[in-house]
Amino acid sequence: KQEVTQIPAALSVPEGENLVLNCSFTDSAIYNLQWFRQDPGKGLTSLLLIQSSQREQTSGRLNASLDKSSGRSTLYIAASQPGDSATYLCAVITGGFKTIFGAGTRLFVKA
């Protein structure tokens, strides 16, 4: 059974810091991995989608990597800003509609 773990559960950093969020999964047989952000009381906004044949994706200050052999994905946020404060979730898409979401990392960026 696929299990998805996100560490840390919460993180507080000063503005301008570069940071890494982690997503670990137990079964390397995945189709895609997707990163989302969720603001309080809001829906999930897609940040990056990494297909199984890819190793990373970049969008602006965000970079996500995928290492299936080690069961790990990381989301790198460069030069963090207070507006980056949100909960970040990873979703491991394994096909057969068995997408497993991590519990999320709550990020707070202090001005």
Added chain:
Amino acid sequence: DAGITQSPRHKVTETGTPVTLRCHQTENHRYMYWYRQDPGHGLRLIHYSYGVKDTDKGEVSDGYSVSRSKTEDFLLTLESATSSQTSVYFCAISEEGTGYTFGSGTRLTVV
């Protein structure tokens, strides 16, 4: 999110009454999903659809039914609402090889 809307955004209902939530998409995506999100449980799949009139159960389907009579609409019905169904409900869509796009959510309170 653009291309997917949920209604209503908020609803308060009494125990024992039926409730229907609507998800509408304009992306012509084949796959549609209903999730609920609760503190401590994360996102859990209720039902999903892989085409018109083609639906199946997720991990927490008891007490819920769905219907999809058109590609663009996916309805979630709580047959007889209970307090344990108080939650935030999210609809999502996807297509082959793509990630998920989520709606803004419906906050349902059963009193």
